[in-house]
Amino acid sequence: MLYKILPRDSYQSFVENLIRNFDFIGPKRKDKATHEFTKITSFGELDLSYKKTTIPPAKQILFPSTEEIVEYRREDNSIEFRPVVEHSLKLLFGVHSCDINAINFLDKVFSTDFSDDNYLSKRRNMVIIGTDCEPRETCFCLAMGKEYVTAGFDLFLSELTNRYFVRVATSQGNKLIEKYASGISSAGEKDFKEYNEKIGDFRKKFKLSPDAKSFYDNFDLIYNDEEFWKKVAKNCFSCGSCCLVCPTCFCFNVRDEIELNLKEGKRIREWDSCMIPEYGLVAGGHNFRPTKENRLKQRYQCKLKTFVDKFNTYACVGCGRCIETCLANISIASDIDSVRKEVTV
Amino acid sequence: MSGKPKVGIFGFTGCGGCQLEILDAEDKLVDLASAVDIVHFTEAITEHSDDYEIALVEGSISTNHDVERIKKIGSIAKIIVAIGACACTGGLNCLKNLYGVEKAKELVYGDKKDWIDAIETRPIDEYVKVDYYARGCPPNRFEILQIVKALILGKKPEIPNYPVCVECKRLGNTCVYDLGMTCMGPIARAGCEARCPSNGSGCEACRGVIDEPNVNAQKDLLAERGLTVEDIMEQFNLYNACKKLV
Numbered sequence: 001m002l003y004k005i006l007p008r009d010s011y012q013s014f015v016e017n018l019i020r021n022f023d024f025i026g027p028k029r030k031d032k033a034t035h036e037f038t039k040i041t042s043f044g045e046l047d048l049s050y051k052k053t054t055i056p057p058a059k060q061i062l063f064p065s066t067e068e069i070v071e072y073r074r075e076d077n078s079i080e081f082r083p084v085v086e087h088s089l090k091l092l093f094g095v096h097s098c099d100i101n102a103i104n105f106l107d108k109v110f111s112t113d114f115s116d117d118n119y120l121s122k123r124r125n126m127v128i129i130g131t132d133c134e135p136r137e138t139c140f141c142l143a144m145g146k147e148y149v150t151a152g153f154d155l156f157l158s159e160l161t162n163r164y165f166v167r168v169a170t171s172q173g174n175k176l177i178e179k180y181a182s183g184i185s186s187a188g189e190k191d192f193k194e195y196n197e198k199i200g201d202f203r204k205k206f207k208l209s210p211d212a213k214s215f216y217d218n219f220d221l222i223y224n225d226e227e228f229w230k231k232v233a234k235n236c237f238s239c240g241s242c243c244l245v246c247p248t249c250f251c252f253n254v255r256d257e258i259e260l261n262l263k264e265g266k267r268i269r270e271w272d273s274c275m276i277p278e279y280g281l282v283a284g285g286h287n288f289r290p291t292k293e294n295r296l297k298q299r300y301q302c303k304l305k306t307f308v309d310k311f312n313t314y315a316c317v318g319c320g321r322c323i324e325t326c327l328a329n330i331s332i333a334s335d336i337d338s339v340r341k342e343v344t345v
Numbered sequence: 346m347s348g349k350p351k352v353g354i355f356g357f358t359g360c361g362g363c364q365l366e367i368l369d370a371e372d373k374l375v376d377l378a379s380a381v382d383i384v385h386f387t388e389a390i391t392e393h394s395d396d397y398e399i400a401l402v403e404g405s406i407s408t409n410h411d412v413e414r415i416k417k418i419g420s421i422a423k424i425i426v427a428i429g430a431c432a433c434t435g436g437l438n439c440l441k442n443l444y445g446v447e448k449a450k451e452l453v454y455g456d457k458k459d460w461i462d463a464i465e466t467r468p469i470d471e472y473v474k475v476d477y478y479a480r481g482c483p484p485n486r487f488e489i490l491q492i493v494k495a496l497i498l499g500k501k502p503e504i505p506n507y508p509v510c511v512e513c514k515r516l517g518n519t520c521v522y523d524l525g526m527t528c529m530g531p532i533a534r535a536g537c538e539a540r541c542p543s544n545g546s547g548c549e550a551c552r553g554v555i556d557e558p559n560v561n562a563q564k565d566l567l568a569e570r571g572l573t574v575e576d577i578m579e580q581f582n583l584y585n586a587c588k589k590l591v
Contacts, residue, residue: 031519033523033524036517054514054520237532238508238555239507240507240510258494260490262380271515273507277507278506292557292559328562328566
């Protein structure tokens with residue numbers, strides 16, 4: 001890691017240079033309730049004060065909700081396939097630490113056990129510039145150990161008095177500031193001190209602090225407690241929103257679309273969710289997870305246990321999107337604590 | 346199914362918009378006509394034949410004459426596809442049942458009410474076995490075509506049994522609840538590409554509800570947002586009064 005200082009006076013021209021030279025995706029106000037990551041064409045459109053995007057920025061691009069993966073054509077006795085892989089260079093600006101940690105998780109998922117070309121080709125062609133944030137009511141990244149990120153980005157900008165503390169994680173990132181920013185210098189003792197104070201203050205601002213380790217340790221004890229899970233899932237709509245807005249959820253379904261001439265078609269993958277009853281449905285009509293309590297338990301297990309065993313990390317970065325989106329007021333943060341309370345009384 | 350399947354497209358009680366929706370598939374119509382033989386299409390062709398394998402049926406059953414006709418279609422067709430809200434759930438027409446048939450006849454036709462052969466409105470699956478449902482008001486023309494394609498290929502059509510919320514999230518829509526409105530999306534069946542929420546208004550469940558709707562949670566949600574019991578009943582009943590969800 002290199003640590004540099006970008007003077008505030010140079011910030012706007014640096015961003016404008018990036019906008020001019022890249023397919024620049026950043027946060028922009030969408031409506032009175034939300035922001036969205038979208039193509040930015042001028043500095044004024046960019047709004048780094050954003051608190052919430054419905055869909056996580058990188059997931060939207062690297063693993064889009066609906067993606068064509070194969071085109072095919074049938075002849076009388078043959079069938080021809082053509083893989084469809086998108087990989088244009090994109091620059092993603094203004095991504096928060098939790099969401100970069102989520103990208104690091106997805107990178108593992110899409111490159112371990114099998115190599116997903118559709119994801120990885122886009123990932124290899126993505127420049128990521130992170131920026132600081134202010135915790136919302138529903139944020140608990142600190143409790144998940146995801147409030148700070150040390151890899152997965154090219155540059156990370158933290159605003160200090162009259163300057164930006166820039167962490168440079170890749171040679172690509174270094175080239176970007178050398179080429180597009182003016183007045184760059186190396187960070188000194190005073191800069192580190194202010195930066196560390198800022199990070200320290202940031203860590204004090206969180207309201208939610210669920211004990212995920214206790215969930216991991218006690219999950220087996222509560223696994224078969226049907227009453228507990230029924231209570232937790234009582235209002236669940238099985239609508240899947242929690243998974244669909246989750247920056248680490250990666251499940252997808254694959255379907256074929258064929259033209260009316262019955263010759264040409266495409267294979268499409270689209271976001272799926274373990275909260276939807278059909279997810280557990282198999283041939284013959286058996287459903288492995290027939291009830292909403294089965295499904296919610298599975299989701300929590302996947303987030304807080306399965307991937308601790310597999311990748312030594314939680315599959316939850318504490319971004320709080322699932323809590324905000326849930327119309328049934330189900331909160332993973334409260335439920336983590338409910339498990340602890342249930343086993344300790 | 347061997348050879349080109351013969352298809353009949355029929356209309357019952359409703360606005361007739363579902364048949365128009367098929368005609369609106371404009372650039373796909375030639376392909377459709379070459380993939381199947383259309384032997385009856387009330388709104389589009391004058392020819393008629395009683396020899397068909399697939400019946401696409403729009404409209405609800407609301408007269409004794411409708412009952413006779415749908416039973417005849419049921420005795421001929423090997424596969425029946427209900428098209429649109431009226432055929433699938435009874436649709437808006439079911440609101441009539443809430444008044445009682447006699448009262449509704451009187452309200453609309455006054456002293457001529459005895460001229461009218463009306464019965465309680467029902468979706469078509471109360472009289473014949475329906476194999477597939479292309480739901481919605483109006484239905485999605487691409488979904489109708491997709492069902493026809495699946496039937497020609499001998500596949501089971503994929504019809505969503507998940508709520509509209511899924512489509513909103515796939516589209517990146519801001520939740521209409523966050524914009525201060527209410528929506529039946531959490532229990533309403535998807536397949537419309539979240540048409541109403543994508544255009545700034547709440548879903549009214551015109552495609553009916555998913556197989557396992559959490560009706561109590563939906564009532565709680567609407568009550569939490571300030572709706573009265575009457576308002577909540579209205580939301581549930583608009584397209585789904587025949588299903589007696591509340």
